[in-house]
Amino acid sequence: MSADDGVIGTNDDASSCKRFAVDKGYWHDPFISLLIPKATSRKAPEISRGYYARVKGIQILIEHFLRMTNCNCQIVNLGAGFDTMFWRLHEEGLTPKCYVEVDFEQVTARKCHYIKSKKTLLEALSGEDSEIMMSKTEIHSGSYHLVSSNLRNVGSLESKLTACDVDRGLPTLFLSECVLVYIETEHTDKLVKWVADSFPTAFFINYEQVNMGDSFGEVMIENLKTRDCLLSGVAACASLDTQMNRFLTRGWTGGDAMDMKTLYRCLPQADLQRIERLEMLDERELLDQLLSHYCLVWAYKDTRDIGLHTISIS
Ligand SMILES: C[S@@+](CC[C@H](N)C(=O)[O-])C[C@H]1O[C@@H](n2cnc3c(N)ncnc32)[C@H](O)[C@@H]1O
Numbered sequence: 679m680s681a682d683d684g685v686i687g688t689n690d691d692a693s694s695c696k697r698f699a700v701d702k703g704y705w706h707d708p709f710i711s712l713l714i715p716k717a718t719s720r721k722a723p724e725i726s727r728g729y730y731a732r733v734k735g736i737q738i739l740i741e742h743f744l745r746m747t748n749c750n751c752q753i754v755n756l757g758a759g760f761d762t763m764f765w766r767l768h769e770e771g772l773t774p775k776c777y778v779e780v781d782f783e784q785v786t787a788r789k790c791h792y793i794k795s796k797k798t799l800l801e802a803l804s805g806e807d808s809e810i811m812m813s814k815t816e817i818h819s820g821s822y823h824l825v826s827s828n829l830r831n832v833g834s835l836e837s838k839l840t841a842c843d844v845d846r847g848l849p850t851l852f853l854s855e856c857v858l859v860y861i862e863t864e865h866t867d868k869l870v871k872w873v874a875d876s877f878p879t880a881f882f883i884n885y886e887q888v889n890m891g892d893s894f895g896e897v898m899i900e901n902l903k904t905r906d907c908l909l910s911g912v913a914a915c916a917s918l919d920t921q922m923n924r925f926l927t928r929g930w931t932g933g934d935a936m937d938m939k940t941l942y943r944c945l946p947q948a949d950l951q952r953i954e955r956l957e958m959l960d961e962r963e964l965l966d967q968l969l970s971h972y973c974l975v976w977a978y979k980d981t982r983d984i985g986l987h988t989i990s991i992s
Contacts, residue, residue, distance in 0.1 A: 682828075684907030685860040686784050689759035692856060694718070696733070699726040704953050705733055708769075709762040712796040713789070723957040724965040728972065730953055731942045732885055735974045735991060736855060737766075739883050742989045743851050744772045751849040752776040754839065756829055756869075757857030760789055764822055768802045774851075776821055778842045780835065783815040783826035790817055790824060818842065829857070830865040832872045849879040849984060859886045862910045867928060874929025878981035881989065882925065887915040888937055888973035895971060918973060925977035932987055933977030939969035944992050 698717035758779035808820035823842040918935040978986035
């Protein structure tokens with residue numbers, strides 16, 4: 679047993695909620711069933727709507743970044759778990775020059791195993807004229823890399839990214855989706871600063887909890903504790919201001935932060951009408967309460983002035 683086992687286990691929870699929502703038709707993802715078994719339990723409609731807003735919000739920002747840079751850019755997915763973003767972007771013809779996924783080796787080892795055994799997943803990596811190098815826990819191919827590292831150790835992350843030929847001169851997007859909240863603030867502060875100091879043209883997207891000082895937040899913290907999962911980084915999740923300030927005080931020039939209740943309402947109306955017909959919702963308040971306790975934060979540093987400040991949800 680390691681102290682991080684509970685946190686590592688959150689990948690299975692997130693993955694199975696995503697798989698459930700995809701099977702229900704909330705969004706299109708033909709790759710998720712290749713990595714994640716069918717969910718064994720039903721998920722409440724508000725959970726699936728929350729995941730829908732999370733996936734859509736992140737997708738809007740990432741696609742904006744890829745189109746702005748004509749894909750001449752890099753994406754580093756921190757704590758990627760079993761995320762399928764690389765394959766979804768590849769399917770849309772939006773593959774960046776370099777896409778790196780980072781997680782604990784317990785997670786990357788399982789992901790490696792699934793990728794190796796699924797032709798569809800492998801084909802997306804072998805589309806280029808380059809060799810695929812695989813170990814038990816890591817994959818290196820033309821544009822896709824899967825590496826193991828503890829994000830608390832910036833030195834290790836730095837050398838792993840170097841091994842992926844990450845080019846600090848290229849516009850680079852860092853994504854952390856429900857990850858930083860599990861890591862002590864002293865470490866995430868260092869990480870956020872290191873990215874700003876090392877990448878002159880960078881965009882950071884962070885999705886996680888917010889407004890955690892109220893009773894809903896306390897219940898969430900206690901529930902996770904019973905599953906040996908500590909929200910060690912919860913101090914930064916007090917408000918949208920604390921979320922934003924961790925970037926603005928560590929080398930980032932600007933950005934924005936939106937709670938998911940606000941973001942949900944900014945999503946295209948036709949899409950919302952479609953997903954709201956998929957399952958009946960008994961109480962709208964439950965959904966609103968859940969959405970107000972998560973947020974999407976983005977920050978940029980745009981030394982080359984390529985227009986990163988224009989990237990937004992609407
Ligand atoms: C809730 S899951 C989210 C997975 C994925 N980002 C998603 O949203 O589907 C959190 C992920 O962060 C990873 N993680 C948390 N702390 C980490 C650390 N210190 N180093 C590397 N990975 C970490 C976990 O192993 C897990 O895969």
